[in-house]
Amino acid sequence: MIKYFGKRFFYMFLSLLVIITATFFLMRLAPGNPFTSEKQLPPEIEANLNAHYGLDQPWYVQYFDYLKRIATWDFGPSFKYKGQTVNDIISEGFPVSLALGIEAIFIALALGVLLGVLAALYHNKWQDYSSMIFAVVGISVPSFIMAALLQYIFAIKLQVLPVARWDSFAHTILPALALATTPLAFIARLTRSSMLEVLSNDYIKTAKAKGLSRGVITVKHAVRNAMMPVVSYLGPLSAGIITGSFVIEKIFGIPGLGSHFVTSIQNRDYTVIMGVTVFYSILLLLSIFIVDIIYGLIDPRIKLRAHKKGA
Amino acid sequence: MSALPNKKDKFVVVGSQADHAEKINKPSLSFWKEAWLHFKKNKLAMFGALLLIVLITMAAIGPHIVKYDYATNDLMNSNQPPSKEHWFGTDDLGRDVFARTWEGARISLFIGIAAALIDLAIGIIWGGIAGYKGGRVDEIMMRIADILYGIPNLLMIIILMVVLGQGLGTMILAMTITGWIGMARIVRGQVLQLKTQEFVLASRTLGADSRRILFKHLIPNSMGPILVTLTLTIPTAIFTEAFLSFLGLGLNPPLASWGTMASDGLPALEYFPWRLFFPATFICLTIFAFNVIGDGLRDALDPRLRK
Amino acid sequence: MEKLLEVKNLEVGFQTYGGYVQAVRGVSFDVNRGETLAIVGESGSGKSVTTQAIMKLIPMPPGEIRNGQILLDGEDLVPKTSKQMEKILGQDVSMIFQDPMTSLNPTMRVGAQITEVILKHNNVSKETANKKAIELLELVGIPRAEERVRQYPHQFSGGMRQRVMIAIALAANPKLLIADEPTTALDVTIQAQILELMKSIKKEVGSSIIFITHDLGVVANVADRVAVMYAGQIVEIGTVDEIFYDPRHPYTWGLMASMPSLETVDEGQLEAIPGTPPDLTNPPKGDAFAPRNPYALQIDYEEEPPMFQVSPTHFAKTWLLHPEAPRIDPPEAVLKNRRKLAGTFEKPVMVMEV
Numbered sequence: 001m002i003k004y005f006g007k008r009f010f011y012m013f014l015s016l017l018v019i020i021t022a023t024f025f026l027m028r029l030a031p032g033n034p035f036t037s038e039k040q041l042p043p044e045i046e047a048n049l050n051a052h053y054g055l056d057q058p059w060y061v062q063y064f065d066y067l068k069r070i071a072t073w074d075f076g077p078s079f080k081y082k083g084q085t086v087n088d089i090i091s092e093g094f095p096v097s098l099a100l101g102i103e104a105i106f107i108a109l110a111l112g113v114l115l116g117v118l119a120a121l122y123h124n125k126w127q128d129y130s131s132m133i134f135a136v137v138g139i140s141v142p143s144f145i146m147a148a149l150l151q152y153i154f155a156i157k158l159q160v161l162p163v164a165r166w167d168s169f170a171h172t173i174l175p176a177l178a179l180a181t182t183p184l185a186f187i188a189r190l191t192r193s194s195m196l197e198v199l200s201n202d203y204i205k206t207a208k209a210k211g212l213s214r215g216v217i218t219v220k221h222a223v224r225n226a227m228m229p230v231v232s233y234l235g236p237l238s239a240g241i242i243t244g245s246f247v248i249e250k251i252f253g254i255p256g257l258g259s260h261f262v263t264s265i266q267n268r269d270y271t272v273i274m275g276v277t278v279f280y281s282i283l284l285l286l287s288i289f290i291v292d293i294i295y296g297l298i299d300p301r302i303k304l305r306a307h308k309k310g311a
Numbered sequence: 312m313s314a315l316p317n318k319k320d321k322f323v324v325v326g327s328q329a330d331h332a333e334k335i336n337k338p339s340l341s342f343w344k345e346a347w348l349h350f351k352k353n354k355l356a357m358f359g360a361l362l363l364i365v366l367i368t369m370a371a372i373g374p375h376i377v378k379y380d381y382a383t384n385d386l387m388n389s390n391q392p393p394s395k396e397h398w399f400g401t402d403d404l405g406r407d408v409f410a411r412t413w414e415g416a417r418i419s420l421f422i423g424i425a426a427a428l429i430d431l432a433i434g435i436i437w438g439g440i441a442g443y444k445g446g447r448v449d450e451i452m453m454r455i456a457d458i459l460y461g462i463p464n465l466l467m468i469i470i471l472m473v474v475l476g477q478g479l480g481t482m483i484l485a486m487t488i489t490g491w492i493g494m495a496r497i498v499r500g501q502v503l504q505l506k507t508q509e510f511v512l513a514s515r516t517l518g519a520d521s522r523r524i525l526f527k528h529l530i531p532n533s534m535g536p537i538l539v540t541l542t543l544t545i546p547t548a549i550f551t552e553a554f555l556s557f558l559g560l561g562l563n564p565p566l567a568s569w570g571t572m573a574s575d576g577l578p579a580l581e582y583f584p585w586r587l588f589f590p591a592t593f594i595c596l597t598i599f600a601f602n603v604i605g606d607g608l609r610d611a612l613d614p615r616l617r618k
Numbered sequence: 619m620e621k622l623l624e625v626k627n628l629e630v631g632f633q634t635y636g637g638y639v640q641a642v643r644g645v646s647f648d649v650n651r652g653e654t655l656a657i658v659g660e661s662g663s664g665k666s667v668t669t670q671a672i673m674k675l676i677p678m679p680p681g682e683i684r685n686g687q688i689l690l691d692g693e694d695l696v697p698k699t700s701k702q703m704e705k706i707l708g709q710d711v712s713m714i715f716q717d718p719m720t721s722l723n724p725t726m727r728v729g730a731q732i733t734e735v736i737l738k739h740n741n742v743s744k745e746t747a748n749k750k751a752i753e754l755l756e757l758v759g760i761p762r763a764e765e766r767v768r769q770y771p772h773q774f775s776g777g778m779r780q781r782v783m784i785a786i787a788l789a790a791n792p793k794l795l796i797a798d799e800p801t802t803a804l805d806v807t808i809q810a811q812i813l814e815l816m817k818s819i820k821k822e823v824g825s826s827i828i829f830i831t832h833d834l835g836v837v838a839n840v841a842d843r844v845a846v847m848y849a850g851q852i853v854e855i856g857t858v859d860e861i862f863y864d865p866r867h868p869y870t871w872g873l874m875a876s877m878p879s880l881e882t883v884d885e886g887q888l889e890a891i892p893g894t895p896p897d898l899t900n901p902p903k904g905d906a907f908a909p910r911n912p913y914a915l916q917i918d919y920e921e922e923p924p925m926f927q928v929s930p931t932h933f934a935k936t937w938l939l940h941p942e943a944p945r946i947d948p949p950e951a952v953l954k955n956r957r958k959l960a961g962t963f964e965k966p967v968m969v970m971e972v
Binding site for chain 3: 210220225
């Protein structure tokens, strides 16, 4: 068990190192110096600034400095906005993004699983067909288009929900729905196929032969086993929610980390881009790692395999 | 319980008769033919295929059937709603949205197909070598792929776009740098499967027609998952293009893609909704078409899913 | 003897892509209280479908019970809804499946899988059910039962899992236990243990058992009566003695001849039945076995044979028993064992017109 997670942790760490290294060197390749983009600075001030940010050092010194700073949870300063650090931006924007993300994940999981289970239970009936058409449409409508559509219908035409900003719960509904659509559809499809597979298993027949009711069989025997693929989808799900939030926060004018990230991209604020990317990567890899642990706890068979390998 | 009359001659032993036993009841079809029959039955997939044909046809002829050019500004006629003159209306610079939509179709489809084909090429080389060589080479190559697989895709694409600068080429490059891994994994799996089937092949070389086996069974069976992945890569790439446009990392004007059109149209949603409506609809329709075709192919090409 | 189960003219079919499969084509038999009936046949002969029809476990659609009655204690199960069946399954009829590796829920503790039957059908507390589960595990010969109830199926070997399945099947003291090839997926040594267990349980619990198998060798050990199925029909049914010492149907002969025994192994005269069973989307005209039958008569290719009665308990469905049929001696393997049994009629009697 411990060996299994140790190995997972090691791979996570390697992936993270690759990301940090890649972003670091890519950013050095980026066209132009961070300070040259807009105003022409006198050379001595530029040299001063470079020295201040350590840019006059050889690359490997900068690289290891950067690694050291990341290890101490310091993502560096913003080059565009003086006095603001990436850490400031994260602590300001992330709580908002987190709230939005959790709401979206909740919607996607609850409705997605419900739709998928219904579709599987009524396999080849109208419930199945309609859920699956809904799901394939959901997968085909990108979140930003869904956002625009929801805004147009509910905020502009019907005027039942606010168009934008982030003040009350009502403000969270449309962006969370827009963010949840694609993963919701995906979870519905995943749950359905997983449920169908589980329902064809012999132990479901055993459960039926026990005289258990359909409800008990569905909940106790089928759904629990069918949730395994859904659990392992939680990692990619959080990735989707994070990247989705960039556009959604922008469209709905939500002051989250995603919005800040997009602004920094548009401003070519390289250090912020780099810092936020690394932060997101840590977040994602960590969530994938946690999902792995949860998976191991839910499925008793995983323990055995790890034990056997370890022995 | 009457005795049966006139049946004396029927009670003679004739024994087992092979021709009765060996009757073949199902006509045996070639792999592709059976797959096609299955695909044809899938109404949603057939609808997707039809939709795709229409979209491709329009991408080919669309820009030519109106008298307007996709890039010519006409500020006197900016933000016109759909009319007889401008079927899909005009945008803020007075450009014809219909012409731009189909010009955009070309670019979006090109990006999708190019990204998918490049993924396929790299995937075949990487996954093919890993699967064919096996052993340590395979171990190392797939470990590298595993580590890269852990990296969030879109984040890396964004970074690459920031560094490489905007443009059609850089966009496809950025997508494929991260996109090939999934394909490489699939190809490797298929190669491993083919390898074990080589024994079958070898044993048949003496007697049976081995080319027939190769082309009728082995290649079609391994092509399935690759074809499906290929089909599903295209909508992902189209989505990514639009996504990048929204982040301001899309193509440079006056080039039109569905993504740039939609992101330009978004701020005007309240007053000029058609500027978003048309590109957005076609993004969705195209992704939808590829998705249902991919699903249909998966069902039709996987013998286990056929019943 | 009192009849527990009566199956009358059962017909089951499935709608598939390849057409309509007539999996069970008019099967009738009954099971007495405390009796073990073995149903023998090749895969695809309809034996599993027959028993799954009794439990109404056939997925409908694509399956359907087209015709017939299934009387359990005189009550017809065919028209019952799945809700009504819940009271009967597990309680009156329970089932042991073929593959113990897949028949248990992998993410549920073994104890919980047993207690859920007990809790469903008996009004008892959780503690009582737990105690009963431990007792059941002891009954089926699982050591350290108290520890084992808290384990997951993957911690059990195949044979142990099949014992757990038996414990589950016995949990609510069913009147009828259906065992669908319970030993097929197991190692030979384990097979024998499970068979022994089934026999001792039958003595102890007193339920009736339907034992499905493709292995005639297993039958002699456990069954009171044997039904031989071919192509969705019962072709011969009788007591164990009648089937083993005086089989009448050429298919049963083929089964006997292909069954290894101590002598045949030495003399190397094991015979396989040539060919494969017919495709039941298109059942052949006449006797379905005729194309594989070295003794087939002309009429076998034209008309389906009626059932002939050979003794009060012995029936066979073959034209060879018709008065006009030529006298045919069964193969050596059958002749060698043939015995004159008391109760056999002078002449077979036709009991069913075509």
